[in-house]
Amino acid sequence: MQKHGNFRGRIEEELIKLQLNDYPPELYEPIRYFLGIGGKRIRPVFTLTACEMFGTDPWLAMNPALGLEIFHNFTLLHDDIMDNASLRRSSQTVHLKWNRDIAILSGDAMFVKAFQLISSVDPGHMKPIIDLFTKTAIEVCEGQQLDMNFEHCNHISTDQYIDMISKKTSVLIGCCLETGAIIANASVSDREHIYRFGLNLGIAFQLRDDYLDAYGIPEKFGKKTGGDILSDKKTFLWLKAYEQASASDRKNLDRLAGNVSEEQEQSKKISDTLDIFNRLKIPDQLKEAEHQYFSLAMQHLDIIDQPETKKTVIRKLADSLFTREA
Amino acid sequence: MQKHGNFRGRIEEELIKLQLNDYPPELYEPIRYFLGIGGKRIRPVFTLTACEMFGTDPWLAMNPALGLEIFHNFTLLHDDIMDNASLRRSSQTVHLKWNRDIAILSGDAMFVKAFQLISSVDPGHMKPIIDLFTKTAIEVCEGQQLDMNFEHCNHISTDQYIDMISKKTSVLIGCCLETGAIIANASVSDREHIYRFGLNLGIAFQLRDDYLDAYGIPEKFGKKTGGDILSDKKTFLWLKAYEQASASDRKNLDRLAGNVSEEQEQSKKISDTLDIFNRLKIPDQLKEAEHQYFSLAMQHLDIIDQPETKKTVIRKLADSLFTREA
Numbered sequence: 303m304q305k306h307g308n309f310r311g312r313i314e315e316e317l318i319k320l321q322l323n324d325y326p327p328e329l330y331e332p333i334r335y336f337l338g339i340g341g342k343r344i345r346p347v348f349t350l351t352a353c354e355m356f357g358t359d360p361w362l363a364m365n366p367a368l369g370l371e372i373f374h375n376f377t378l379l380h381d382d383i384m385d386n387a388s389l390r391r392s393s394q395t396v397h398l399k400w401n402r403d404i405a406i407l408s409g410d411a412m413f414v415k416a417f418q419l420i421s422s423v424d425p426g427h428m429k430p431i432i433d434l435f436t437k438t439a440i441e442v443c444e445g446q447q448l449d450m451n452f453e454h455c456n457h458i459s460t461d462q463y464i465d466m467i468s469k470k471t472s473v474l475i476g477c478c479l480e481t482g483a484i485i486a487n488a489s490v491s492d493r494e495h496i497y498r499f500g501l502n503l504g505i506a507f508q509l510r511d512d513y514l515d516a517y518g519i520p521e522k523f524g525k526k527t528g529g530d531i532l533s534d535k536k537t538f539l540w541l542k543a544y545e546q547a548s549a550s551d552r553k554n555l556d557r558l559a560g561n562v563s564e565e566q567e568q569s570k571k572i573s574d575t576l577d578i579f580n581r582l583k584i585p586d587q588l589k590e591a592e593h594q595y596f597s598l599a600m601q602h603l604d605i606i607d608q609p610e611t612k613k614t615v616i617r618k619l620a621d622s623l624f625t626r627e628a
Numbered sequence: 629m630q631k632h633g634n635f636r637g638r639i640e641e642e643l644i645k646l647q648l649n650d651y652p653p654e655l656y657e658p659i660r661y662f663l664g665i666g667g668k669r670i671r672p673v674f675t676l677t678a679c680e681m682f683g684t685d686p687w688l689a690m691n692p693a694l695g696l697e698i699f700h701n702f703t704l705l706h707d708d709i710m711d712n713a714s715l716r717r718s719s720q721t722v723h724l725k726w727n728r729d730i731a732i733l734s735g736d737a738m739f740v741k742a743f744q745l746i747s748s749v750d751p752g753h754m755k756p757i758i759d760l761f762t763k764t765a766i767e768v769c770e771g772q773q774l775d776m777n778f779e780h781c782n783h784i785s786t787d788q789y790i791d792m793i794s795k796k797t798s799v800l801i802g803c804c805l806e807t808g809a810i811i812a813n814a815s816v817s818d819r820e821h822i823y824r825f826g827l828n829l830g831i832a833f834q835l836r837d838d839y840l841d842a843y844g845i846p847e848k849f850g851k852k853t854g855g856d857i858l859s860d861k862k863t864f865l866w867l868k869a870y871e872q873a874s875a876s877d878r879k880n881l882d883r884l885a886g887n888v889s890e891e892q893e894q895s896k897k898i899s900d901t902l903d904i905f906n907r908l909k910i911p912d913q914l915k916e917a918e919h920q921y922f923s924l925a926m927q928h929l930d931i932i933d934q935p936e937t938k939k940t941v942i943r944k945l946a947d948s949l950f951t952r953e954a
Contacts, residue, residue: 323766329773380736384729403710403776406732410706410739411769417743418762421754428747428754436744440649443737447655450729 309347309360316368322415332396332408333415336379337372339393344623345478346371351619352482352496355612363485366431369419370478373435376412377442379405384450423485430484438477445470452536456556460541460591464505472504495602502599507623509592512537516576517585528572534559538591540575543584551578596624635676635686639669642694648741658722658734659741662705663698665719670949671804672697677945678808678822681938689811692757695745696804699761702738703768705731710776749811756810764803771796778862782882786867786917790831798830821928828925833949835918838863842902843911854898860885864917866901869910877904922950 317337322330346367350360381387382395383405389395397405420435421428448466452458458466476497483493515530516539530537544555558575579585599620603613643663648656672693679689707713708721709731715721723731746761747754774792778784784792802823809819841856842865856863870881884901905911925946929939 323770326770326773326777328777329770380732383732404773406706406709407769407773407776411766413736413739414762414765414769417758418766421747421758421762425751425755428758429751432743432747432754432758436740436747439740440737440744443733443740444649444652444655447652447730447733450733451652451654 309350310343312361312364313343313346313350313367313371316364317371320368320415328400328404329408329411332379332400332404333412335393335399336375336390336396336408336412339391341371341375341391343371344619345374345474347619348475348478348500348616349482351616352479353486354482355606355608355616356483356486356488356492357608357612358486360482363482365422366420366435366481366485367478369416369422370435370474370481372412372419373416373439374474376409376416377446379409379412381446383409384446420481427484431481434477434480434484438473441469441473445473453534456536456544456559458536458541460538460545463536463538463541467508468501468505471508472501475504475507476500489607492606492608495606499599499602499606502595502602503620503623506592506595506599509538509588509595510624512539513585513588513592516579528568528576531558531572531575532568538588539579539584542587543579543582546582546584547578551582554578635673636669638687638690639672639676639693639697642690643697646694646741654726654730655734655737658705658726658730659738661719661725662701662716662722662734662738665717667697667701667717669697670945671700671800673945674801674804674826674942675808677942678805679812680808681932681934681942682809682812682814682818683934683938684812686808689808691748692746692761692807692811693804695742695748696761696800696807698738698745699742699765700800702735702742703772705735705738707772709735710772746807753810757807760803760806760810764799767795767799771799779860782862782870782885784862784867786864786871789862789864789867793834794827794831797834798827801830801833802826815933818932818934821932825925825928825932828921828928829946829949832918832921832925835864835914835921836950838865839911839914839918842905854894854902857884857898857901858894864914865905865910868913869905869908872908872910873904877908880904 320337322333324330349363349367349370353363354360378390379396382390383397383402387395388398395405396408400408417435421432423431445466445468448462449470452463452466477500479500480493480497483496488496512530514527515537516527518527520526529535531540540555540559544552547555554574555578558571600617603617603620606613646663648659650656675689675693675696676686680686704716705722708716709723709728713721714724721731722734726734747758749757771792771794774788775796778789778792803826805826806819806823809822814822838856840853841863842853844853846852855861857866866881866885870878873881880900881904884897926943929943929946932939
């Protein structure tokens with residue numbers, strides 16, 4: 303059985319070896335650059351791990367695994383344009399390093415390459431894999447649109463928020479796992495459970511991300527905390543607080559969610575917002591929700607018709623995602 | 629045998645009936661809008677016509693035909709952002725009617741929908757159709773990048789220009805025809821010939837477009853002539869003239885290819901440029917090149933192993949593309 307570190311190393315190698323034309327360089331250099339600035343490669347690792355868990359040589363799932371990673375990177379590349387982001391994984395974003403048009407077009411070319419790899423499987427698996435992928439890719443677009451819509455609106459329920467993050471990030475985790483299961487000829491029921499495992503794990507992971515952005519230990523989290531609060535992002539914490547806040551706290555939240563430029567005011571904005579979160583016990587509620595989604599994920603994994611020893615790698619992989627701050 | 633007018637009508641109906649989600653509307657309304665502002669639908673008509681020519685019920689090719697039309701529209705939508713275009717088929721472009729981010733993302737969603745439809749064929753045809761489509765889609769991205777590169781460079785040979793227009797527009801015509809042939813189980817040789825027919829026809833068509841933009845009768849061409857000259861587009865006419873011009877005419881061409889804002893100067897820019905084209909007999913050279921590509925297309929059609937009566941519709945369709953100005 304492969305350790306996921308081995309999977310990750312092999313995925314990196316395959317991404318470097320990826321067959322791409324060279325001409326015109328303005329199209330292909332940004333793709334090589336973007337695929338080369340790192341990332342945890344958790345999605346393709348999940349594909350290979352699921353394939354192996356269901357008893358099939360994981361390397362048979364390498365093409366769709368790479369395609370899914372490239373699709374993920376394509377969405378990041380286009381999201382960076384929409385978010386006017388200047389950095390991605392501590393490197394300059396493509397639309398700044400080159401320009402907007404090159405970022406749009408090299409993103410489009412990545413998407414084609416992703417589709418090419420995802421459909422590079424044996425003919426018997428093509429239809430279910432493509433059906434799953436296209437359904438997922440549409441949802442990812444919907445999730446990104448909802449995320450953009452929510453920026454301009456305070457009155458989002460946490461249910462709407464969970465729906466948005468499910469589409470924007472979690473469905474792709476489910477899709478990556480189920481793709482590995484399809485290659486391994488898993489039963490329809492097991493395919494459904496591994497998908498649900500990934501979906502719920504993805505939601506729990508996003509909730510943890512919201513928590514760490516506000517409460518993480520910067521040295522362990524890897525970046526300064528409070529970024530979401532400063533950029534007025536409507537996270538689970540903020541929306542839950544807004545739902546439960548008294549009229550005066552709502553006013554405070556509305557007031558705080560404005561533009562702040564001075565550094566001193568920034569830290570006050572963060573601490574005032576955290577005071578409201580804490581008073582309403584929002585961190586506990588987030589942990590409770592995270593726990594529920596994580597448990598639900600594990601229930602789906604438990605049901606899968608494989609011996610427990612086969613599930614060890616995927617279980618450890620899931621756990622490793624949740625040990626980032628401590 | 630269907631007339632292509634029937635095909636076009638049916639394609640319009642199918643595009644209106646297209647299964648798309650409704651939520652979020654910011655994602656789907658631009659797609660409905662863009663697919664609704666018209667277009668000749670020549671690409672899907674070619675797919676259905678080729679399928680019928682090879683003796684198979686053309687409606688079996690409807691899904692990939694629609695997918696290819698949607699892919700074409702996706703490229704137009706993203707091109708409009710890159711070209712800062714304000715109008716598309718006399719309607720406002722998506723990035724102006726909504727905004728840039730919505731145009732990027734609804735384009736991406738169209739691309740997914742295109743993949744979904746193109747791969748919605750019976751399992752035996754999936755692999756060749758997807759292989760052909762992904763190869764083509766990559767070339768279309770390359771063609772668009774080359775087109776953007778050429779804007780900033782006068783020293784493009786006409787060979788490089790033909791390579792660019794082949795990729796940007798003609799390969800998709802070839803792909804549309806070959807897709808119909810694949811559905812109809814045409815032989816590998818016939819598939820190759822119908823592809824080459826489309827490729828060369830597409831090049832001839834683009835050359836005719838260059839000619840009409842400069843020399844067309846506005847009432848029949850449907851828009852004012854001289855647009856390419858005013859926007860300093862490096863068309864076949866311009867590049868051929870630049871290749872053959874004397875040192876002083878090159879200077880004139882370089883001088884003319886600058887920014888002109890006054891209306892009076894605009895018409896002088898057009899007439900001065902046309903004077904150089906005419907003196908060098910560029911229109912005749914363009915017609916000669918167009919004729920060569922058109923003849924080559926017809927040679928490929930001639931070789932195809934089908935009775936002449938079967939080829940009539942596609943021949944008429946090809947001819948109809950070249951009777952726009954007179």
